[in-house]
Each structure stands twice: as C-alpha cells, then as structure tokens.
Amino acid sequence: MAQPEDLLFSKEHEWVKLDGDTATIGITDYAQNALGDIVYVELPKVGATIKQFSPVGVIESVKAVSDLFTPLSGEVLAINDALENDPAAVNREPYGGGWLLKLRVADPNEAKTLLPPADYEKIATE
Template structure:
C-alpha cells in the first residue's frame, strides 16, 4: 500500500480504489492531547483541499483537509469513544476516515515518506 503526505500534515494510504486518511505523528504532537474529533458522514463528497474533519485538543481546534477528492465510505467510529487514539497511534488505529479515490492523478502533488520527513525537518 502506498502512503502519501500533505503539507498540512495529513496522510493518505491507498488500497486499490480506497484511501484511508488521518493526521501525522507530527501534527498530533503539535496539537497536544486530542479531546474530540468531528468526522465526515459516509456518503459525503470531499474536494481536494476542502474541509473534511475537525480535531480539537487542549491547545486548539484544527481543520483536517481532504488530500484528494472522493466520497467518504467510512468514519473511524472508535475515535468517538476514544479520541486519544489519535495521540497514541496517529498513523494506525487513529485514522479518521476512508474514502473512494475520484482521480488518482491528484496523488501526484503529494509527498512520499522521505520527502515528508525532509519537509518536517525543515520546519
């Protein structure tokens, strides 16, 4: 499975025509303790770069943007009961939502893991 990153600190992992989206370890570290996550409803159409979810921490609330366009197929229900999963496993069990991939060419502008690490190192 291929994983990509945005400059807004979202990650997206492809499995065929389905993508799983979350925020990076760097992002959760900047936010601090996550206390609430507002996730998109299944069936919602997302546009690349548009608002997809909201994450609230003890420090601030922050928007999560759609890395690509597509339709939400599933939200991570586990985050409703335990939003701290985003802190403990942001790039695994703390995923936000799954979506269809409307246009694979939109992945071209995203970073691979090495480029993202270099990007974060420069912040």
C-alpha cells in the same frame, strides 16, 4: 519518528494509504504531536463527497480547534467511529488505530500532488 514507507503525505500533515481506489486517511505523528492531547474529532458523514485540500472536519486538542483537510477528493466510505469515545487514539497510533476516514478516490491523478515519505520528512523536521 520516521514516516511509514507505504504512505503518501500532504503539506497539511495528513497521510494517505492507497489500496486500489480506496484511500485511508489520517494525520501524521508530527501533526498529533504539535496539536497535543486530542479531545474531540469531527468527521464528515459517510456518503459525503469531499474535495481535495478542502476542510472536511475538525480536530480539537485541549487548547485549540484545528481544521482537518482531505488530501484527496472522493466519496467518504467510512469514518473511524472509535474516535468518538477515544479521540486520544490519534495521539497514540496516528498511523494505526487513530485513522480518520476512508475514501473512494475520485481522481487517481490527485495522488501525484502528494509527497513521498522522504519529502514529507523534510517538511516535518524543518
């Protein structure tokens, strides 16, 4: 799957959609495919302050537990509560209904450390 053009990406296979100082974050199609069937997602609490590239949650597939890293620092504005009952949404719609959390971005400069779609595509297809 080609990467959506309006997103930025981390090397840890997260995507970011920036809208002013709000960032929506999820994992990429490559990541969900590599993890396999996702059965549980543990997200940070709303109001928590999280730091770029640090582990902020957990994504569990049938076989494995993986850390979730945040691609940007900020304050958690919202988490995707629907994943509690339907974690498989991350598999079905990694760039849509399977989003994970929204942040108020602490430092706009951090976005410069993220990858544009074409650069991420190279990593994901290596």
